[in-house]
Amino acid sequence: MGRFPQRGRILAGRRAIYYNGSTRSGIACAGAFCSVKAWAKLRREISRCRPVEAMAALTEINKQDGAPELRRRAGLLYALLIIAFFGLVSRLIFLQIIQGERYTFLSENNRVRLKRVPGTRGMMFDRQGQLLVDSRPSFDLIFVPEDAYDPAKTLRLLAQYLRRDENELLKTFEESKSRAAFDEMVLGRDVDWPAVVAVESHQLDLPGVSLRTRPRRNYADGPMAAHVLGYLGEINQKQLNILKEQGYVVGDEIGQYGLERRWEELLRGKSGGQQVEVDALGRRVRVLHEVTDVPGYTVRLTLDRQMQEAAYEALKGKEGTIVALDVHSGAILTLASTPAFDPNVFARGIKSEEWSALIKDQLRPLSNRATQGQFPPGSTFKIIMAIAALEEGVINPESFIQDPGFFFFGNRSFRDWKKGGHGAVNFHRAIVESCDTYFYQLGPKLGIDRIAKWAHAFGLGEKTGIALDDERNGVIPDTEWKRKRYRQPWFPGETVSVAIGQGYVTVTPLQLANMMAAVANGGKLFRPYLVSKVESVDGTTVREYGPELIRTIELKPDTLNRVRNALADVVSGAHGTGGAARSQMVEIAGKTGTAQVIEMKSAYLKSEQLSYFNRDHAWFVSYAPVDHPEVAIAVLVEHGGHGGDAAAPMAKKVFEKFIELKKKATEKQEVQIEGETRAN
The missing domain is CATH 3.90.1310.10 (Penicillin-binding protein 2a (Domain 2))
Structure with a gap:
């Protein structure tokens, strides 16, 4: 056997072993040939990710390969394998122990x-x-x-x-x-x-x-009853933080407005x-x-769905509201507000551009004008003035004043709505023809604090307590109110404007409807309500609601008679301002109102001569039937002009629908009674 070359290398499998030609190197080379199988085994175990078996194979190689160079390399490989082994063990501990619960959850959720x-x-x-x-x-x-x-x-x-x-x-x-x-x-x-x-x-x-x-x-x-019923929307984070304990989760729908919001707890189910x-x-x-x-x-x-429909149809194309309620209980029969919105859009998921259009609309379709709108009451406030004047004894209802068409207070002139005035006017005629000058004179006689006392007695300037969110108070000013609000004293001239429902005074249409109900029923102020009963799926009554008397307003019989007679003649009298509400089906009593949006100091201008948003608001507050009142109605048409022209005909339509439904119900009941009588 010849000697190995002086310098060179031999291959053991795929591993090259260098030598310098010495005898000892030759022995190492021979050893390398003998470890081919061991090196192959090492490669196989590493490829299979079996660290223990790989280290055993490496030990075998180390025993066979005696060269120091090989031992050094084998030691390095030993260290790498040990590090890899501990890394694998650490990863297994992290996955199976530390993150075990999470990955168990993910695994289960995968199935x-x-x-x-x-x-x-x-x-x-x-x-x-x-x-x-x-x-x-x-x-x-x-x-x-x-x-x-x-x-x-x-x-x-x-x-x-x-x-x-x-x-x-x-x-x-x-x-x-x-x-x-x-x-x-x-x-x-x-x-x-x-x-x-x-x-x-x-x-x-x-x-x-x-x-x-x-x-x-x-x-x-x-949209017909949207402002009453409300709408649903996906629960937001703020609501979720509050309601999470009640079982709400991300993505749930929740009442966001109206009765859907107010009665969420009972409506949602489990x-x-x-x-x-x-x-x-x-x-x-x-x-x-x-x-x-x-x-x-x-x-x-x-x-009442059919009365609601009549009110909504009457308001179509207008901005306004109609409220009708039972004068003997406060039960709301109609509450329509226009323009409205379609709650079905929210039910199917409103788009961002649709929501943006709603909230940017200057006509405010999301606003419930009946409870959230605060407007000057105009001449409808003369009902409060008339009652206050009679109860406080500051006027003789039979005496007359001369109305030249204006009233001077100090160095300021206050104009009557009728150019040239009404001539000789007494209490009755002042209400029927809505004479401003008569009530201008009453203002200073009563004083702002007595006016405010009687307005508050009838529920003006305070929330009615209806079960709808975001109801507004309105404003009934007095000396204390102005001192707190403006840090100024009340000036007597300001009372003159308040006497005809202008100046600082504002009310909601619901407040005026409730005021009219109290006039109709003799002084009982009820809390308006919308829900009469709550039932389980099987029809069992869970909760029941009925009339809630807020207060009884003590009024002299003569006061009630005089005011009621005048209100009846507003509609049925020859010179009444509410003649457009006259009906063949039912006798209606009411009061018109025309509330100025801006002050006009000079000419008598017609509403259509003004820009739309500067036109007067039209009011008509009423009750019917006159002899035995059942329903009170307040109508507001924003920028509608004269109350007798714009608002009174709308009230007439709703009253007639009520009478029509009552007649049908009576006929149906008579048929049932007749059928039962025959059966017996």
Whole structure:
């Protein structure tokens, strides 16, 4: 056997061993040939990620390869394997112990999901049992990104199938990345039938995308009673922080306005749930366990749907409100406000541009003018002035004054609405013809504090307590009010303006309707209410509501008789300002009002000569029938001009609808009684 070359290398498997030609190096080289199998075993164990077996193979190599160079390299490899081993063990501890609960949750959610089933929201009916609000089945488009291999690709494909803007879907996805893993993301509410078909027919192409059946709120008459019924909206973070303990979660719908908000606790019901097994695409395989949801309570209202419809139709194209209530209980029969909004838009998920248009609309469709609008009452305030003057004894109702068409107080002239004046005027004629000059003179005689006392007695300047949010107070000024508000004394000349419902005084239409009811019923001021009964699904009465007397206003019989007779002649008298409310079906008593928006110091201008937003507000407050009052109505038409022209005819329509419904109910009752009599 010849000697090895002086210098060079030999290959052991794929490992090169360098030598210098010495005998000892030759022995090392021979050893290298002998360890080929051991090196192959080492490579095999490393490729299989088996650290213990790899170290054993390395030990075997170390025993066979005696060269110091090889020992050094083997030691280095030993160290690397030990580090890798401890790294692997550390990672296993982190995944299985520290993060074990999380990954167990993710693993379970990859197979088993908890599906929350919201309770069906309670229905609302009117006083005759006609449906106003219910819930119908709808489909929500749901996405769970964890079920999709490529969420962005899935959403782009979904947009293509639904013919929607993919950027819109991707934006929703990006905004929801902070949610918990496997939480459902709502891509669309109440999707239409073509979208349902598209999703169902492309399930294999859309992993993570599914449809969820959900009850959707349905408002049968759209905007007709929107300001009373209200609307739903997705719960916001502030609300969630407060209501989380009551079972609310992200994505829940909650009452945001009107009765939907005020009666949320009773209407919402209790959620149920399903434990569902899903496949790799997130599709339902079977239901493992189910907890049944509990529907919300049914709420019965005092509203009369047909009277509400008559009021809403009368107001169409106008900005205003009509409030009608039962004079003997305070039950609200009608509360219409225009312009209105369609709560069904909120039920299906209002778009940002739709919401922006609503809140920017200068006509304020979201505002409930009946409870939130604060307006100068104009000549309707003369009812308070008349009662105060008679009760305080500052006038003789039979005496006359001369009205030249103006009234001087100090160095200021106050004009009557009628150019040239009304001539000789007494108490009765002053109300019937709405003589400003007569009441100008009453103002200083009474003084602002006595006027305020009687206005407050009839509920003006204070909330009525109706179960609707954001009701306003209005303003009934007195000396103390001005001192606190402006840090100034009250000037007697300011009382002159207040005497005809101008100046600082403002009221809500609901307050005026309630005032008129108190005049009609003899001085009883009731709290207006909208809900008469709350029932469970099986019809069991849970709560019941009725009249709540706030106070009884002590009035002299003569005061009531004189005021009521004058109010009747406002409508039926030859010179009354409310003749447009005269009806063949029912005798109506009322008072017109024309409230100035801006002060006009010079000419007598007609309303149509002014720019729209500077035109006067039109009022008509009334009750009927005159002999046995049942209903009181307040009508306000913003920028409508004269109350007798714009507001009085609207009240007439609502009164006639009431009489028509009452007649039908009486006839129906008579038929039933006759049928029972024959049966017996």
